[in-house]
Amino acid sequence: RKEVEQDPGPFNVPEGATVAFNCTYSNSASQSFFWYRQDCRKEPKLLMSVYSSGNEDGRFTAQLNRASQYISLLIRDSKLSDSATYLCVVNPPGSYKLIFGSGTRLLVRP
């Protein structure tokens, strides 16, 4: 089983739609979680950290479910500029490295 798994998509949604991605992780003791965004042929950039209590940043909401070992990202009122690949990132216990999922591709159409 991969350490971090994501549905590769693509998710093809109209502008204004709400879309949600899930990501599962294998190590239940993992401590830190992030969502990164990667545009085509660009480097990944931090979108948001994921806190145990859940957190929101504008149209974006991230949640952590430790019992089921998944994190989610909800995007409301999708914009064309949201089209990108969204990477789930997990820090396994006892390690300083961050493990990246393969990414979920989002396409927002006019």
Added chain:
Amino acid sequence: GAGVSQSPSNKVTEKGKDVELRCDPISGHTALYWYRQSLGQGLEFLIYFQGNSAPDKSGLPSDRFSAERTGGSVSTLTIQRTQQEDSAVYLCASSLLGQGDSPLHFGNGTRLTVT
């Protein structure tokens, strides 16, 4: 402010040659990471530095790969006797503390093509 800088941005080399990739992290960031990303794939962890030492080299694919960091700043990733399967984008990232809870700041990457 200056971000993470990588050079060269593109490198084409013949199979069997050695290549050196350079990363200049954000000033003051103690942690430095190397990842690589093959076309259409996710990021593969290679090595992590805390200061000048590399406590985690677990991701280096073979002994043809090595990396060093000097002065707690610039890092070089060296690939000896390159193979076609080494073709990928090599991404360097730095973080303030490197304790796994600090976000990574990535450079633009070096696109390596082995012919």
